[in-house]
Amino acid sequence: MGSGLMNMRCFWVGFFLFCGFWVSGFCDKDGFLSISCGGTTGYTDSSNISWIPDDEYVSTGNITASFSDPIRFFPDTQGRNCYRVPVINASSLVLVRAQFLYRNYDGRGKPPAFSVSLGTAITSTINLTTNDPWTEEFIWPVSKDTLSFCLHAIPDGGSPVISSLELRPLPQGAYASGVGDFPNKSLRKSYRINCGYSNGSLRYPLDPYDRIWDADQNFMPFHVSVGFAIQQYFNLSGLGEDPPVAVLQTARVLARRNVLTYNLPLDTLGDYFIVLYFAGIFPVSPSFDVVINGDVIQSNYTIKISDVSALYFTQKEIKSLNLTLKSISYYPQVNGIEVYEIVGIPQEASSTTVSALQVIQQSAGLDLGWQDDPCSPSPWDHIGCEGSLVTSLELSDINLRSISPTFGDLLDLKTLDLHNTSLTGEIQNLGSLQRLESLNLSFNELTSFGSELENLVSLQILDLQNNSLQGTVPDSLGELVDLHLLNLENNKLQGTLPVSLNKEALEIRTSGNLCLSFSTMSCNEVSSTPSIETPQVTAFPQKKNTKQDHLAIIAGAVGGAIIALLFISLAVFLFRKKKRTEVTYASKGATEIRNWNAAKVFSYKEIKAATNNFKEVIGRGSFGSVYLGKLPDGKIVAVKVRSDKSQLGADSFINEVSLLSQIRHQNLVCLEGFCHESKQQILVYEYLPGGSLADRLYGPNCKKASLSWVRRLKIAVDAAKGLDYLHKGNEPRIIHRDVKCSNILLDEDVNAKVCDFGLSKQITRADATHVTTIVKGTAGYLDPEYFSTRQLTEKSDVYSFGVVLLELICGREPLIHSGTPDSFNLVLWAKPYLQAGAFEVVDDSLMGTFDGKSMRKAALIAVRSVERDASQRPTIAEVLAELKEAYSIQLSYLQTREHSS
């Protein structure tokens, strides 16, 4: 079942690639892409093929202008230098040809040696001392939208150099017969021989796929034989490889002896794929045995008059090729020979892993040079792999600040080292790493163990030294049966260590804490007279990267100042509180709000009365709790009380009040009033009895089945209307920034309204097209482009709304941590299916109830909304228009169905 699903997925992905185009600026009518490496201008060659310069496809290296044959070389002899060519057509199979020239561009007279890789496979080593020029050619099954061709320096090899790179689409199904499991194999050309031809090589336009066929006189030094070039009609149908007529018209025929032999030396010991082409160009039908390296591979093979045929063989573990045709009747004959080395393509890392690593790279604000596949052909810096699995990640000495949820997607990690990365707060988001054996979070400012460490069932080494961990050591650490080293040195821990940790196999280091031991006695004494801890000074290793250090120091200083201020205010607060029991604050923000003449201003007393002293909780979130209330006029309201823990509270509170007091729309939750006194931040909204869309879709007593497709479309239309109003509104436009299912509320008639404007941003005309902000939002809904560029536009809301649409269609949450890694991320998982009109990802409870056209419309607009490239996404107005259509199609479908039944 699972693998069936995967196959379908591969099929659809393949289908997609197949239907697109090379998206290069220039490409021939035949789909050729011909890149002149180091070239500065485009030109057309003698075969009428257009060549273009390479600067669009490569970002490193130097070029030489002083030679007639341009080249690009890479004097940085570290690491890889890559050409990245976008491919979308992927006629599923492409011929990639690269040429390398030395021509003493550096005046050193020492030709370089280096290796090259295509996709995830290291394919060959180029040694220009042996051959100059050197040509490499591959038949490559394209599976991604970018083809990476990289040159890798090798020790003492000199600077890699390249002169041309050509891509030629091949007919679909070609060369597949000999290589059963093609998707992870490719072919590297050893020989392509135009038998019986002795006047140079033949290529485009005689071969429409621009394969280069070499004359064969060089391959047969020991036998006298005749080449024929005969013009005659023959039946070309049937061969997937579509060999050119010009090649078939000539043959090598042995006239006198009965054995025809080609001796072909091979580069390396390996598996080879051999194709022999035969054409019945003579008025007789010869029969012969085909013998390869002494074994009869095909006995009594007959060429029929006027017929074209081919034989395919795979030979394992060979170092040279002796190809012999032994006559049975008439003379043995062959028209074309191709010999390829079979090169395995290592599996790619899962898309979840790749996107998680990209997000981590982006969130660290660093360009770690992480591109293409993390493991193959060689692992990225800071990363270790086992096969295609990323098993270690080491990111010390950078500014990460928190362990983001994406770390939890790296499910294969065995080693995670985040020492000295400015982590603060609690240890979080790592609970899913069941294979993690070694976790190093030392030299950070973590304050709490969090609650997830106990889930790391394979953990052996836990290094938490030199943090600011407070309180006691949690008992649950004792559940980690494999743990053998726990380093807690230099924290602010105290109390007794849980007995569960008192095991022989476990070494615990505890020095430098307030008091930490297994003995109850000594600790009780100390903790009753807690010492005043002086701030801990930790020496970090000296770093060269000064800019970051400055930032860190500034951040530290500012942070310190803020903490000091907070401390002082707290002291003042406590002091005052002692003196007077009831103090009313009217902060500057509150005064301003009053002046805005907004919704009703409530007193704390009124709120207390309305909520019956905060009796009934109807919702909880990171911001605090929501209570049910009743105003004196009988109106039922939802009262949102911010907890004082929320540090961003003040800002977002004022933001939300000021925004909501300006706008009123039937699809935006209406603010009835607010209260801002006694350090209280309370918002009073209209009450929507239907709960949130998230509750409906996934809540504990979820009524998902009650959400029919037409209702879901109605909800989507409503929410889109609300967002459209925000985006279109007159100055200032508003970007919601936190569109998600839990922020879409429903009334008793399942009308939807968008709520929670705590993160919303106003865009004035002066801001032009975007504003640059600190990235905020909810994991799973966050626009990847906003995440990487920090430039906020309305299209970020469109992305988040697209995720909501996908949730409505698929009936699942944006991020899950079960099933196969490829399905963790809703967007990555569902997009290819929906794009292809494949509805097996649609929510089971909708099956059989929707009109295909309505679903297709909604699915396509959802998919377009979550395009990575924001400029490719529709506006919310377009989304709304499409959803309205999908809605009315479904309505009339239901009506017809009702009538007919």
Ligand SMILES: *[C@@H]1O[C@H](CO)[C@@H](O)[C@H](O)[C@H]1NC(C)=O
């Ligand atoms: C070269 O190609 C162009 C179109 O791409 C065509 O018009 C022209 O006739 C061709 N020239 C030759 C010599 O084939």
Ligand SMILES: *[C@@H]1O[C@H](CO)[C@@H](O)[C@H](O)[C@H]1NC(C)=O
């Ligand atoms: C390569 O180009 C860079 C600047 O583009 C230059 O600094 C460097 O000297 C060049 N290297 C060689 C070997 O020409």
Ligand SMILES: *[C@@H]1O[C@H](CO)[C@@H](O)[C@H](O)[C@H]1NC(C)=O
């Ligand atoms: C390249 O070939 C030359 C001559 O065959 C040989 O001396 C040299 O060691 C080779 N270089 C590498 C890196 O293999």
Ligand SMILES: *[C@@H]1O[C@H](CO)[C@@H](O)[C@H](O)[C@H]1NC(C)=O
């Ligand atoms: C070989 O090809 C050249 C042009 O490439 C042509 O001028 C010559 O006549 C050909 N020779 C034979 C024997 O076909």
Ligand SMILES: *[C@@H]1O[C@H](CO)[C@@H](O)[C@H](O)[C@H]1NC(C)=O
């Ligand atoms: C090639 O194979 C044929 C038949 O197996 C054999 O007669 C011949 O000696 C071989 N030639 C070489 C050079 O190995």
Ligand SMILES: *[C@@H]1O[C@H](CO)[C@@H](O)[C@H](O)[C@H]1NC(C)=O
């Ligand atoms: C070879 O095959 C042909 C028909 O394909 C048959 O007539 C002939 O007898 C066979 N010869 C041998 C030696 O098997």
Ligand SMILES: *[C@@H]1O[C@H](CO)[C@@H](O)[C@H](O)[C@H]1NC(C)=O
């Ligand atoms: C290719 O796939 C086959 C079966 O799917 C597998 O056995 C083989 O190991 C794979 N080869 C590589 C190089 O990944």
Ligand SMILES: CC(=O)N[C@H]1CO[C@H](CO)[C@@H](O)[C@@H]1O
């Ligand atoms: C530009 C190009 O090569 N397009 C091709 C994409 O693949 C389809 C299917 O093989 C071809 O028909 C197109 O010509």
